[in-house]
Amino acid sequence: MPELPEVESLRSLLDRSVAGRTIVGGRIGKKPLRRRVTRDFIADVKGRRIERVARRAKYLLIELSGGLVIVAHLGMSGSITHRDAVAGSFGLDPKHDHAEFALDNGTRLVFNDPRRFGILRLMDRASLSTLKELSALGPEPLGSDFTADYLADKARGRKVAIKNLLMDQRIVAGVGNIYASEILLRAGVRPTRRSARVTRAEIERIAKAVPQVLGEAIEGRGTTFRNYLDSRGEPGRFATKLLVYGREGESCVKCGTPIRRVIVGQRASFYCPKCQR
DNA sequence: CAGATAACCTGCGTGC
DNA sequence: TGCACGCAGGTTATCT
Structure with missing residues (x-):
């Protein structure tokens, strides 16, 4: 569902709410996302700190310590919610939760996407530019090179x-x-x-x-x-x-x-x- | 190569 | 109530 403004709003909220937190665990759902198979990378992100949350076009980039980055695209129906330990599911059907990251303050980030058109993958920040989806993108519409x-x-x-x-x-x-x-x-x-x-x-x-x-x-x-x-x-x-x-x-x-x-x-x-x- | 079209999924609202 | 159908904020594969 989201276009750039929704992703940018999400980015800024997350950058304020989870930057500095450390991922202490989590789980990846069994059903694969349609556009990009999501392997279970919880072990790889465990113990890493979220340094900042960035964005390129409609892609959310969650930058982690150690040079890793979680690349997320919400597709047509995706969302990422930041929930505390006692919060409900925000009205989202838990059966479409595809990933959950537990943070060191007891809160968690949940990626939910009913239609599974989204993308969620872990990569080296250094190899981000080689990602086909990102390298083909045109200029940012809010940047100075879009004239x-x-x-x-x-x-x-x-x-x-x-x-x-x-x-x-x-x-x-x-x-x-x-x-x-x-x-x-x-x-x-x-x-x-x-x-x-x-x-x-x-x-x-x-x-x-x-x-x-x-x-x-x-x-x-x-x-x-x-x-x-x-x-x-x-x-x-x-x-x-x-x-x-x-x-x-x-x-x-x-x-x-x-x-x-x-x-x-x-x-x-x-x-x-x-x-x- | 540009352009058009189908396909990938699930859920919701509408009308019979 | 049930069911068929159309529709949904994205992107890609595959045709012409």
């Missing part, structure tokens, strides 16, 4: 719909289905437009909207559209700020025109036919 010039260059000659271009992690890393619709509303561009046909002025508006929308979502601690919860079991606050996503038939907040829903690249997309051309 209108860059986006214009990537859009040039491309027939793919602009919304698909924004969701292509090799172009820019972190935009997912919800925020792509929100970004294009703010930029005033229909999601179906072929990338090569998007004008320079529109590209500039999109390049500006990307960090704006993602930044505001991070401030709101992400979006809870259905049931996503952060590491404390709390929903994100950005859901109330979604202006088009999930609002088919509702009036556009800017002009009152009914919001439309179309499928672009197999994904539901929402737009205002008047505000977006």
Whole structure:
């Protein structure tokens, strides 16, 4: 479920709550995650300290002492919750807990993912850059190398719909289905437009909207559209700020025109036919 | 090569 | 209540 803002919110919560703690034990579930088989690496992380929690695109990087790092991707339905010894399961079905790390203060980190599209693996920090999934990623959307010039260059000659271009992690890393619709509303561009046909002025508006929308979502601690919860079991606050996503038939907040829903690249997309051309 | 499509999973809401 | 169906915030494999 999570896109960049949800992962970044998780990162910052975890960095404050578990950095400095030592992993004293845990367990890895029997069912493998679908995208990457998770071997039982509890013995390898036991006794190591969590130095910091970082992020690259939608990947969470839990850096451990001794040069190891736990790479986690939440897929469509994953979450990582930080629970104390007496806390419940945060409403998550324990049968989808795939990993649990016990910390030296009696709390634990739990990776839960019903659909098992996520990734959880342990690697050497030094070999992180060789990880295929990470090395293919485009620039961070909140970084200085994601610019209108860059986006214009990537859009040039491309027939793919602009919304698909924004969701292509090799172009820019972190935009997912919800925020792509929100970004294009703010930029005033229909999601179906072929990338090569998007004008320079529109590209500039999109390049500006990307960090704006993602930044505001991070401030709101992400979006809870259905049931996503952060590491404390709390929903994100950005859901109330979604202006088009999930609002088919509702009036556009800017002009009152009914919001439309179309499928672009197999994904539901929402737009205002008047505000977006 | 770019682009389109199917596939990987489980759960939930809807309508009959 | 049960059941079929459509839908879900991601990514990859496999076609044309």
